[in-house]
Amino acid sequence: MRVLSFTTLYPNAVQPRHGVFVEERLRHLAASGEVELTVVAPVPWFPSRHPRFGRYARFAEVPREETRHGLRVLHPRYPVLPKVGMNAAPGLLAAALWPSLQRLERARGPFDLIDAHYFYPDGVAAVWLGQRLGKPVVVTSRGTDVNWIPRYRAPRAQLRWAARRAAGLISVSAALGEHLRALGVSRERITVLRNGVDLDTFRPLSEAGAALRHKLGLSAPVLLSVGSLIERKGHHLSIEALRGLPGATLLIAGEGPLRPQLERQAEVAGVADRVRFLGPVAHADLPRYYSAADVFVLASSREGMPNVVLEALACGVPVAACNAEGVSELLAEPVAGRIVPRREAESLRETVSALLAELPPHEAVRAYALRFGWDETSAGQLALFRTVMEKSAA
Structure with a gap:
């Protein structure tokens, strides 16, 4: 099958952590040997690389094309309009990408279907482009795209339009599937294919974890959170909770606009000496940090199917997580950790x-995580793609 995967959530040379969960899914799909995959991962257009423009200048630095994990990845540009951009985003994205996809087909030959990740604006734009190109489109919903954005009237109408016309619909958790149903999608049209985890990369690294603890001067217990420093990730709750966990150290891996605010909070709470802001950590380095932790903490208000939970479990680390969408589907047994009943610090x-009082053995947590490899998910994608192509050809 010749598949074009379309998403604005994809890593690049400048933003290596951006949308890594989509890259993981696609590279394991490509590893099946049953698809010829090209990734089109648009980035916002910006005219200057000058550092004075901050994060916007980083968009200009993204290469037009690169190869990642053996996959060809194209980064065409599209316009983003502040303030009015949310309602207009799918149309702007589709209009900007239309010439690029035409050129791509002329250069490389026709592809069989479009595989879009993230429903808004990506999925809506992909359905429009698929209609123009005469290609079936499969759209994967991933979290905020269906559990938050539909609260707004215009995006909700566009999501409904696209959902009716997509040839296939994937949800990364059963909980997100219910949000699709709220958009008028019948249950039988939704295929639930959870995220997976690379069990070879993410595994217990006892010696590396111990070395990292020694390097950082850590003693037990060690808590770890991984995620952007933004409100919905709930790092402020983890810092507040630390006040009642004497002797514990909290490691926070990630970057974002709330770092100064979170640092001030730690100072005021009297726990600044027990909170370590690690900044961005490369994906390949994360197993060492998971292995250095006793408990992984996730205090998000909403998630789709959080890969960080899967990664922690694969490294043998139990999880304490607020019940954000698909989390309860991952922590289905006590050995995996515990669900926080209320999203509050106490x-x-x-x-x-x-x-911490009843930590399960690392080996038992790892054994539980073995069910979350990528093989089943990739097989489900391939089966759906075949079905969609058969219906399209009929």
């Missing part, structure tokens, strides 16, 4: 404290 503290 409830998080109580849950982490209880988990």
Whole structure:
């Protein structure tokens, strides 16, 4: 099958952590040997690389084309309009990409289907482009695209339009599938294909974890959070919870606009000496940090199917997580960790404290995680693609 995967959520040479969960899914799909995959991962257009423009200048630095994990990845540009951009985003994205996809087909020959990741604006734009090109489109919903954006009237209408016309619909969790149903999608049209984890990369590294703890001067217990420093990731709750966990150290891996605010919070709470802001950590380095932790903490208000939870479990680390969408589908047994009953600091503290008091063996957590490899998900994608292509050819 010749598949064109279309998404604005994809890593690049300048933003190596951006959308890494989509890259992981696609590279394992390509590893099946049953698809010829080209990735079109548009980035916002910006005219200057000058550092004074901050994060916007980084868009200009992204290469037009690169190869990642053996996959050809194209980065065409599209316009982003502040303030009015949310409603207009699918149309702007589709209009900007239309010439690029035409050129791509002329250069490389026709592809069989479009595989879009993230429903808004990507999926909506992909359905429009698919209609123009006469190609079936499969759209994967991943979180905010269906559990938050539909609260806005114009995007909700566009999502419904695209959902009716997509040839296939994938949800990364059963909980997100219910949000698709709220958009008017019948249950039988939704295929649930969870995220997976690379079990070879993410595995317990006891010696490396111990070395990292020694290097950082850490003693047990060690808590770890991985995620952008933004409100919905809930790092402020983890810092507040730390006040009631004497002796514990919290490692926070990630970057974002709230870092100064979170640092001030730690100072005021009197735990600044027990909170380590690690900044961005390369994906390949994360197993060392997971292996250095006793408990992984996720305090998000909403998620799709959080890869960080899967990565922690694969490294043998139990998880304390707020019940954001698909989390409960991952922490289905006590050995995996515990769900925080209420998204508040005290409830998080109580849950982490209880988990620390009865830590499951790393080997048992790792054994639980073995069910979350990528093979089943890739097989499900291939089966859906075949079905869609057969219906399209009929």
